[in-house]
Amino acid sequence: MSAWAFEAIGTAWQIDTREPLASEVRTAVTACIEDFDRSWSRFRADSLVADIARGPGDWRLPDEAEWLFDFFTELHDVTDGAVNPLIGRTLSDLGYDASYSLIVSDEPAPVPPWSSVEFSAGVLTTSEPVLLDIGAAGKGLLVDCVSSIVEREVNQFTVDASGDLYHGGTAPLRVALEHPLDSSRAIGVAEIDPEDALCASATNRRAWGDGLHHVIDARTGRPTDDVIATWVVVAQSCMRADGLATAHFFTDPARLMARFDHQFVRMYADGRVQWSPDFPGEIFT
């Protein structure tokens, strides 16, 4: 087994393969991540997202925007507006900004309605400066992009972007579900099949103050506190697994189950754990 570990888009990545990946594959992966970051990063001044935040206009977005925004619209609807990629300014005001000030401004900006922007034929039209934050599903999408590059070269691999993971190969993969309050423990194990994506989301690590973390309810503009960790398994799409892991912080699980084909585990602040009956794996009750 060969593991290629690196840091990108603010987190740790690891790509496991049987043999080391050829250098041109690594170069393609690195370029793909750089392109993505250059478009979507809220944390760099030269990104497209940073441009969009400076003033209203018509913005041509990269191809992946189509899937991403269609999916965000679905998530927005099913969560009654809790998931909304226009939370960027609010997150920033709460301290999670480009310079990691981690200082809360006196009056964090409210979240503009998703309907206040228009996206059609690859062009985003904004009537005011908006700060996009695609964190709810963006990392999963990038894992999909990276996986599609690796997949062309090898058939046995796992792309793990620390919390968002896509498994390509022939054998199932066993993944521990880290206890959000004790990283030395697991609340269960997922056993995922080849071509499954598993995304984990928890409010413990990207947290910087009393009740302040990165999972924001767009309806209130404040961090959510009912659910503290979620895990979602989806076949074929890490983007969808990622977005649903976010949606599980806000929405009735049955509503999500009825609408999206997925399996989930979620942990509430009081320590209760709930999961879908066909979740592939075991919960340590």
Add this chain to the structure above:
Amino acid sequence: MKLPAHKKMLSAAAAASVLLITAACGSSEESDGSSAPAATSVAPTDAATSEAPAEETPDIGNEEAGYADGDYEAEGSYTNPGGESTVKVALTLSDGTISEVTVTPEATNGTSKQYQTQFAGGVADEVVGKSLDDLDVSKVAGSSLTSSGFNDAIDQIKAEASV
């Protein structure tokens, strides 16, 4: 939009808690034993019939019990977009308190049945988990590890806060 399954579980749980509450009232306030069980749909099953709760009430000697011991069953129904659904609540009273409750979904509609059973067994209180050292796994999935930038900022805040 389909009725969320957990609402159904709540309906079932609510049905159970209604019975619990009436039983509790029985203990404290209905010591004269003159009241029939408050939930009118509650009917004693065969096992309990011999100690019929309502008719012979004056003789129920135990002043703490408003209801006779035995097994009871009740059905509750609710409407959802998929049609009418019912849940069956069965409970056992012993010494005036509920010793056992079972809630059984009885959906006839296919979709409802699926949702009613969807969460059966899928909830656990305070999962402590197992040590990662004891598990045979290839990966661990938790929240994303954060970048050095974020970690540095956190460290800085901690340092400032501790001065």
